[in-house]
Amino acid sequence: MENTIDPAVLLLNGATREGGNTDSLLSYIETGAYKIGVPVEQIYLRDCSFGQCIGCYYCNDYGECSQNDDMTLIRFKIQKASVLVFAAPIYWSDLPGLMKTFIDRLYFYYHSPSSHLIANKKVVIIHVMAEKEDIAFETELVNKFYQRMCRSLRLDMVDTLIFDKLYSASDLRKRPDFIGQCYQYGQKLGELIEYEQVNRL
Numbered sequence: 001m002e003n004t005i006d007p008a009v010l011l012l013n014g015a016t017r018e019g020g021n022t023d024s025l026l027s028y029i030e031t032g033a034y035k036i037g038v039p040v041e042q043i044y045l046r047d048c049s050f051g052q053c054i055g056c057y058y059c060n061d062y063g064e065c066s067q068n069d070d071m072t073l074i075r076f077k078i079q080k081a082s083v084l085v086f087a088a089p090i091y092w093s094d095l096p097g098l099m100k101t102f103i104d105r106l107y108f109y110y111h112s113p114s115s116h117l118i119a120n121k122k123v124v125i126i127h128v129m130a131e132k133e134d135i136a137f138e139t140e141l142v143n144k145f146y147q148r149m150c151r152s153l154r155l156d157m158v159d160t161l162i163f164d165k166l167y168s169a170s171d172l173r174k175r176p177d178f179i180g181q182c183y184q185y186g187q188k189l190g191e192l193i194e195y196e197q198v199n200r201l
Contacts, residue, residue: 006039006077006080006081007039007040007041007077007080007081008038008039008040008081008082008083008193009033009038009039009040009041009081009082009083009085009189009193010040010041010043010077010078010081010083010084010085011026011029011030011040011041011042011043011085011087012043012045012084012085012086012087012099012102013026013042013043013044013045013046013087013088014045014086014087014088014089014095014096014098014099014102015044015046015087015088015089015096015098015128016046016096016098017089017169018044018046019169020089020169021089021128021163021166021169021171021172022087022088022089022126022128023044024169024172025087025126025128025163025172025178025182026042026085026087026126026182027042028179028182028183028186029085029182029183029185029186029189030042030186031183031186032182032183032184032185032186032187032189033186033187033189033190034186035183035186035187036187036190037190038186038187038189038190038193040186040189041077043074043077045098045099045102046098048070048071048074049069049070050067050069050070050071050074050101050102050105051067051069052101052104052105053101053104053105053107054066054067059107059108059111059113059114060111060113062113063111063113063114065105065108071105071108075108075117078117078118078121079117079118081121082121082122082192082193083121083122083123083124083189083192083193084121084122084123084124084155085123085124085125085126085189086099086103086123086124086125086126086146087125087126087128088126088127088128089127089128089129090127090128090129090131090138090139090142093137093138093139093140093141093142094141094142094145095142095145103149106118106149106153109153110152110153115153115154118153118154118155119153119154119155120154120155120156121155121156122155122156122157122158122192123146123150123155123156123157123158124157124158124159124160124161124189125143125146125157125159125160125161126160126161126162126163127139127142127160127161127162127163128163128166129162129163129164129166130164130165130166130167131164131165132164132165135162135164139162143160146160158192161181161185163175163178166178
């Protein structure tokens with residue numbers, strides 16, 4: 001994973017399938033953001049190398065992680081960004097294992113030595129799912145998890161987007177409304193950044 005420009009918006013892609021619906025939806029958000037000049041970067045977690053949190057509490061004692069892996073650079077980008085977008089497919093009404101492992105490593109920011117580095121950042125949640133019925137039931141558990149995460153890390157969850165009835169990668173081509181929504185949302189992210197900058201003045 002290369003260290004490029006500092007992103008104002010960081011897209012955290014937790015999909016394990018390359019070229020799937022999560023990838024495509026985020027690409028339209030990315031395009032919309034670029035259109036209005038918003039610095040945005042997408043991180044494909046499946047291409048990163050990071051281990052599971054081992055519960056050693058090194059971060060609590062020293063303000064550093066005991067593991068030297070790709071999370072070091074990801075944390076740097078998180079700390080530079082104003083908006084964090086967590087996007088992943090729904091597996092068994094919950095997160096896929098890849099995204100859960102990643103979020104476990106964000107425990108680094110739970111402790112006082114580092115909590116200020118992530119606190120008050122804006123968060124957008126994106127769910128991608130094949131489910132066609134009872135969407136509220138299917139997302140209840142994962143929504144509660146994200147709410148708990150944001151509360152614990154003092155993050156500001158501003159939006160949750162749900163894209164349903166997407167099974168195969170070709171299904172998105174039948175949903176121009178989803179494509180348009182993502183493109184427009186990419187532009188909306190610029191408004192969130194402007195709001196954040198005004199609040200810092």
